[in-house]
Amino acid sequence: MLTVFGPYALLVALALWLNRLDATGCKGKGFDVLVDGTPLMLISILYSSFLLMTGRSYFSGLLGVGGALLLFAVNRLKLAQFKEPLVFVDFGLFVQMIRHPRFYFPYIFPLPVVLTVAALTGVMGVLFWVQPSLGAEEVRLSRVLFLAALLPVILVLIRFSGAGKHWVKGLVERRQPTFDPNTDFANFGLTGSLLLHSLAHVHRDGKDGQGGLLPSDRPSPQCVWTESKLAPMVAPKPHVVLVQAESFFDIRRVDETIDSSLFTHFDRLRNESMAGQMKVSAHGAYTMRTEFSVLTGVPNGQLETDAMNPYLTAATRPVWSLAKHYKAQGYRCICVHPYDLKFFRRDKVMPNLGFDELHGEELFLSAKRVGPYVSDDSVADYILSLLEDSSEPLFVFAITIEAHGPWDEERFKMMNQPPEPVDGQDWGGGELVAYLTHLRNTDRMLGKLTDADAYGSDRPRIVAMYGDHVGCVPEDRPVNGNTEYIVWSDTNRQAVSQNIHAETLGGLMTRLSVESQKTD
Numbered sequence: 001m002l003t004v005f006g007p008y009a010l011l012v013a014l015a016l017w018l019n020r021l022d023a024t025g026c027k028g029k030g031f032d033v034l035v036d037g038t039p040l041m042l043i044s045i046l047y048s049s050f051l052l053m054t055g056r057s058y059f060s061g062l063l064g065v066g067g068a069l070l071l072f073a074v075n076r077l078k079l080a081q082f083k084e085p086l087v088f089v090d091f092g093l094f095v096q097m098i099r100h101p102r103f104y105f106p107y108i109f110p111l112p113v114v115l116t117v118a119a120l121t122g123v124m125g126v127l128f129w130v131q132p133s134l135g136a137e138e139v140r141l142s143r144v145l146f147l148a149a150l151l152p153v154i155l156v157l158i159r160f161s162g163a164g165k166h167w168v169k170g171l172v173e174r175r176q177p178t179f180d181p182n183t184d185f186a187n188f189g190l191t192g193s194l195l196l197h198s199l200a201h202v203h204r205d206g207k208d209g210q211g212g213l214l215p216s217d218r219p220s221p222q223c224v225w226t227e228s229k230l231a232p233m234v235a236p237k238p239h240v241v242l243v244q245a246e247s248f249f250d251i252r253r254v255d256e257t258i259d260s261s262l263f264t265h266f267d268r269l270r271n272e273s274m275a276g277q278m279k280v281s282a283h284g285a286y287t288m289r290t291e292f293s294v295l296t297g298v299p300n301g302q303l304e305t306d307a308m309n310p311y312l313t314a315a316t317r318p319v320w321s322l323a324k325h326y327k328a329q330g331y332r333c334i335c336v337h338p339y340d341l342k343f344f345r346r347d348k349v350m351p352n353l354g355f356d357e358l359h360g361e362e363l364f365l366s367a368k369r370v371g372p373y374v375s376d377d378s379v380a381d382y383i384l385s386l387l388e389d390s391s392e393p394l395f396v397f398a399i400t401i402e403a404h405g406p407w408d409e410e411r412f413k414m415m416n417q418p419p420e421p422v423d424g425q426d427w428g429g430g431e432l433v434a435y436l437t438h439l440r441n442t443d444r445m446l447g448k449l450t451d452a453d454a455y456g457s458d459r460p461r462i463v464a465m466y467g468d469h470v471g472c473v474p475e476d477r478p479v480n481g482n483t484e485y486i487v488w489s490d491t492n493r494q495a496v497s498q499n500i501h502a503e504t505l506g507g508l509m510t511r512l513s514v515e516s517q518k519t520d
Helices: 002-022 037-054 057-082 088-092 094-099 111-130 136-159 164-175 181-203 260-270 287-296 304-308 322-328 343-352 376-389 429-449 502-519
Strands: 239-245 274-279 332-336 357-359 394-399 461-467 483-489
Touching (some): 002 057, 057 111, 088 304, 164 181, 239 502, 274 502, 287 322, 322 332, 429 461
Parallel strands (some): 239 394
16 A cells, blocks of 8 residues: 555645645645645546556656646746746647747757656656566555546536536636636646636636627727727728737847847837837737737737637637728738748638738748748738739738747758847847847838838838737846837828837727828
């Protein structure tokens, strides 16, 4: 019995301690079924499953220790880099992680984590070789432990259907989650918040059209844009370009000594545009949160569980957006993204948001690249060619990719194109130089899109650009999570400095669309 339950007891103690370590809202409280019961259930299933498969308790116990430590470490890494814990939608990204490993593995599996996993794997191999298999009595105990661990899971699954739906909803209502990842993580622990959010998402009222992300061909009740900003437009209708610039923000807020020539065009345009900082709901990742709020006018905080990844639901139902507004005004709406459109399921989401056409990586096969990704300059040229060739007004929403991290020096070496040097920086090393190179290129893209000499159409134009989230600068260089935005018109050049939230940007664009016509 000691052979079976000795490693198990130590494993349970470690799992409960690790889970409570970060659950600061539970300090000083006794055993909680949600906070402590979820890691207990998970570790019991993991340990007993491997015990039955291998017949070796020490091997299974160390495997459980490795799993608990890995989950803890990955969660800590995400907290440090992206300012929030693991959320339930993260576990739906495994396919993307395999298809696009460069986007994920350098962040969640840095060298210390890889070395620790390798060391544990070696020790487990030795234990598997040295320890004899369990006896008949110990195997029976293992089966009892496995069934006991699995029973709560079976009960939860039963509750998922029929009358159980009301039980689950009642549990969620009693616990009153805020659906803010950091707040709920502190109150319920990692595994507790993951389970609570998962249950809430599956059984939320929004599944019946009552909450969360609402299916609609009309502006959502959650939309912050007023009717006056959605007024009908008259000819000549301007071309409208909206660019979501990857990891773009004014890094001079981190270090004021950074060369201002990085933002030559942005600084110039701020004197004849609406511009300022933009509050977003993500830090260093989760592009789709900012993207959705900008396109729909819906604050991320009003989406309940959809706030963590609104595209999970938007991929399955029509949602009113900026594209549908312009489409109703006679525009052709095009989404341009020089990457895999299946990423974040944009191939499903964008048609549901009202875009007529999706132009993906297949149209940029021969385009210039900076590092591994299509350059911002190529995106600007492509947008301008669309505007020049169109006899009808266009709304073009472009999602850039050049500046996507990680910004290691290898990304330039493999393309045999060194990053542009920046003088006077004593922090950040080669990664900072690479990042600043991308920021300079984004600024040049903005300059090209607003350059009269590069524009081959008589139709007025509106150009807006914003950063989806700030870049992951070192922790010793703290910065708020705001990005920068700009809304520029070639017929209504007035400097307006205004800090906004992401969901209000589309309203500024539609208002300027109408005001630019009045100026004409």
